[in-house]
Amino acid sequence: MPIAAGLALALLLLPIGGAFAEPKPTVAEAKKKLEKLNEQADKVVEKYNQAGEKLKRARKKYETLNGDLNRQNAKVAGLRKGLVTMAVNSYQLGSVSGWEGMINQPDPTMLLNGLAAVDQMSTSRALTLDAFDEANKVLRVNRDKAKAALTEADATRDELAEAKAKADKMVKSQTALLNKLNAFQPGNPNSTGLKYNGPASGNARAALSFAFAQVGKPYRYGGTGPGGWDCSGLIQASWRNGGVSLPRTTWEQWSWGASRKVSLSELQAGDLIFSEGLGHVSMYAGGGKIVHAPQTGDVVKVVPLSSYGRRVVGAVRP
Incomplete structure (x- = not known):
């Protein structure tokens, strides 16, 4: 019986859930x-x-x-x-x-x-x-x-x-x-968004009015609307509404704006803000806020620039 007793002791020493169960990650x-x-x-x-x-x-x-x-x-x-x-x-x-x-x-x-x-x-x-x-x-x-x-x-x-x-x-x-994390936001492809009441005028106001009307729609990679957007797709369509033809991708948009770069301390409503690595772009809405399509599981939204969550590399004024 000593063998059986040893096995029983070994089983008692195993952690609940199995010897190889990995701990769940914290929030x-x-x-x-x-x-x-x-x-x-x-x-x-x-x-x-x-x-x-x-x-x-x-x-x-x-x-x-x-x-x-x-x-x-x-x-x-x-x-x-x-x-x-x-x-x-x-x-x-x-x-x-x-x-x-x-x-x-x-x-x-x-x-x-x-x-x-x-x-x-x-x-x-x-x-x-x-x-x-x-x-x-x-x-x-x-x-x-x-x-x-x-x-x-x-x-x-x-x-x-x-x-x-x-x-x-x-x-x-x-x-x-x-x-x-119970944090997935499916969004609403038919969202009517928000009305823009910021300081922009002219073409920039037209671009921001379009972008704000997309608030609540889901982020979709490769999305060019109307039911879902990725970051550069939203920017391209918004400024098209403002009468300016932008390239499709963030890299091309940054390159397009090579002679239109502006200091982050001199941002105006409608300016494009690019993250380090040029993987993301948002639009400055004035009053310290931006509008953008963040990432998978999120929606087009207006947030404070301070909560951007990405390292900024520069800005372009279309």
Whole structure:
């Protein structure tokens, strides 16, 4: 019985829940992990958005080149038809009824006119042959360009799929943590938001009025509205409403504003505020507040700039 007694003692010494059960993270630990995940998600989402924009450009390039290719095909087909017609005419001119009939003309004037016609046809044939040859060269170039653009689009599509898979995984982790904290906010895609009553005027006021009308709608990575937004999608659409065309991603928006940067001490309503690493962008609303689409599990909201929660790298005035 000593063996049985030893086993019983060992079982009594095991912690409740099993020897290998991991302790649940505390609320503070979960929040810290979520903060780190949100920082990582900013970068992952922007890479996804960049890949999406790259794919759009590659597709547009291919469609343009393919259109050129089709037009060039039609031009070559027309020239080819002209060459066939000319070959038939040349054959007929070379027959007895053509050459012999012309040479045997008793009237010298008619003979000269006939020779002039032959010379004109020869020149025209040479020009048509040259045009056909040149058109074929352009056709080959266009075909190669279109093929390269299509290959580029295919590669970018793969890049987008990889970025999306990473973003999906990140969102899943964020959502799981938020649910543990009972902090997941699904938002309302049909939210009518808030009315902007801040100090902005002109284009900036139009941009902020649009952004405030989105308050309460869910954050969605890759979101460009109307039912959900990511940070740069919200900014782009808001300033479009203000009559300014911004690029799609935070990195591109920051680059676009290279000559429009302003000091954080001189912020005006409507200015764009970028986080360190360029993974997030918000809009200054005046009065020390910003409007932005924060991250997964949250909604478009207006908060104090002091609670931004991200290290700021700079600001741009559209």
